[in-house]
Amino acid sequence: xxxxxxxxxxxxxxxxxxxxxxxxxxxxxxxxxxxxxxxxxxxxxxxxxxxxxxxxxxxxxxxxxxxxxxxxxxxxxxxxxxxxxxxxxxxxxxxxxxxxxxxxxxxxxxxxxxxxxxxxxxxxxxxxxxxxxxxxxxxxxxxxxxxxxxxxxxxxxxxxxxxxxxxxxxxxxxxxxxxxxxxxxxxx
Amino acid sequence: xxxxxxxxxxxxxxxxxxxxxxxxxxxxxxxxxxxxxxxxxxxxxxxxxxxxxxxxxxxxxxxxxxxxxxxxxxxxxxxxxxxxxxxxxxxxxxxxxxxxxxxxxxxxxxxxxxxxxxxxxxxxxxxxxxxxxxxxxxxxxxxxxxxxxxxxxxxxxxxxxxxxxxxxxxxxxxxxxxxxxxxxxxxx
DNA sequence: TCCTTCTATGCAACTCGTTGCATAGACAAG
DNA sequence: CTTGTCTATGCAACGAGTTGCATAGAAGGA
Numbered sequence: 001x002x003x004x005x006x007x008x009x010x011x012x013x014x015x016x017x018x019x020x021x022x023x024x025x026x027x028x029x030x031x032x033x034x035x036x037x038x039x040x041x042x043x044x045x046x047x048x049x050x051x052x053x054x055x056x057x058x059x060x061x062x063x064x065x066x067x068x069x070x071x072x073x074x075x076x077x078x079x080x081x082x083x084x085x086x087x088x089x090x091x092x093x094x095x096x097x098x099x100x101x102x103x104x105x106x107x108x109x110x111x112x113x114x115x116x117x118x119x120x121x122x123x124x125x126x127x128x129x130x131x132x133x134x135x136x137x138x139x140x141x142x143x144x145x146x147x148x149x150x151x152x153x154x155x156x157x158x159x160x161x162x163x164x165x166x167x168x169x170x171x172x173x174x175x176x177x178x179x180x181x182x183x184x185x186x187x188x
Numbered sequence: 189x190x191x192x193x194x195x196x197x198x199x200x201x202x203x204x205x206x207x208x209x210x211x212x213x214x215x216x217x218x219x220x221x222x223x224x225x226x227x228x229x230x231x232x233x234x235x236x237x238x239x240x241x242x243x244x245x246x247x248x249x250x251x252x253x254x255x256x257x258x259x260x261x262x263x264x265x266x267x268x269x270x271x272x273x274x275x276x277x278x279x280x281x282x283x284x285x286x287x288x289x290x291x292x293x294x295x296x297x298x299x300x301x302x303x304x305x306x307x308x309x310x311x312x313x314x315x316x317x318x319x320x321x322x323x324x325x326x327x328x329x330x331x332x333x334x335x336x337x338x339x340x341x342x343x344x345x346x347x348x349x350x351x352x353x354x355x356x357x358x359x360x361x362x363x364x365x366x367x368x369x370x371x372x373x374x375x376x
Numbered sequence: 377t378c379c380t381t382c383t384a385t386g387c388a389a390c391t392c393g394t395t396g397c398a399t400a401g402a403c404a405a406g
Numbered sequence: 407c408t409t410g411t412c413t414a415t416g417c418a419a420c421g422a423g424t425t426g427c428a429t430a431g432a433a434g435g436a
Contacts, residue, residue, distance in 0.1 A: 003423090096275065099193075102193065152296065227392080
């Protein structure tokens with residue numbers, strides 16, 4: 001039930017609406033968690049019922065009203081409990097890796113375009129993360145490091161950057177392998 | 189529904205029972221997919237019903253009988269269809285990253301032991317992958333590269349190795365950050 | 377005026393995945 | 407001869423996550 005905790009962390013960093021959370025989850029926070037708006041709305045409702053969050057109706061001009069959520073004392077306590085409980089190291093589910101192994105039973109060369117497309121997505125994500133890092137942490141206009149939260153957000157972002165760099169390098173390796181197999185001929 | 193396809197690939201590489209699949213998924217294949225035995229048994233049953241797999245009762249000595257599954261023509265065709273369909277680049281769900289950002293609202297130093305534990309797990313996984321690479325691909329006793337399947341399995345394994353190396357380096361970065369915050373004092 | 381886009385929220389149905397439990401044969405240790 | 411471990415399969419219940427659909431206010435362009 002880690003979506004609950006991801007929501008608690010995000011709302012502690014800054015209160016917001018379900019819609020805003022959904023955008024955070026698909027943008028900046030995208031490098032460590034994902035969730036659709038339907039899932040977020042449902043969990044937000046449950047967390048309010050459980051007393052972990054507070055809702056506040058906010059009237060807006062030029063756009064529909066929204067509900068702003070913030071974390072209550074019990075919500076913060078629930079997060080603290082989770083933070084002190086050990087978690088299982090994550091395990092990956094990487095569809096593309098399944099495809100690559102599966103290509104042995106089809107045409108490996110047919111995968112080249114697909115792998116190139118994925119590499120481009122990861123290049124774009126890397127550029128996005130690097131721009132965010134420059135803006136928020138290392139650039140001339142970035143605020144001076146003052147609190148632990150900023151340092152911790154930065155180290156998580158560095159993780160995202162390292163992940164994208166590693167992935168791009170690996171996809172280059174995959175492409176080189178696919179080209180080698182193509183040159184060796186389909187019968188080899 | 190990518191578990192279906194992961195099972196098809198694994199059974200094409202070598203037919204086996206549900207139990208064997210579960211062990212493959214938690215061991216060698218663990219670096220690109222995970223699944224519990226309950227999930228595997230359920231999906232195997234459905235895939236037989238759908239005509240994608242064949243079952244064969246195998247009597248064994250010294251252990252209970254098993255059901256060996258293998259891929260049918262339609263199963264192979266279903267895999268080929270999926271291989272030619274583009275997939276979404278994966279997105280991560282990294283609980284530990286949520287914890288690290290959440291630590292800003294608790295005691296960052298309390299996370300050090302947890303992060304060190306995760307680093308150890310990733311060191312162990314890396315050692316396991318490297319041993320497998322030496323045994324199956326780069327060692328003196330490894331079979332000479334002959335077919336595409338072997339090359340593709342190797343490049344996926346290299347991906348797992350790169351992932352573990354990247355993760356260990358990042359966790360070192362996280363630990364350095366946590367120690368810096370601890371030295372700066374809880375009030376900083 | 378109508379159409380599209382962006383903001384904003386939500387229901388219903390379904391599939392995927394996890395957890396707990398249950399069974400059972402074979403072997404080894406005590 | 408009981409207990410524990412490994413192999414082997416499976417059900418039932420629940421919770422997590424996805425997909426499709428629906429609504430609605432406000433802005434801007436055709």
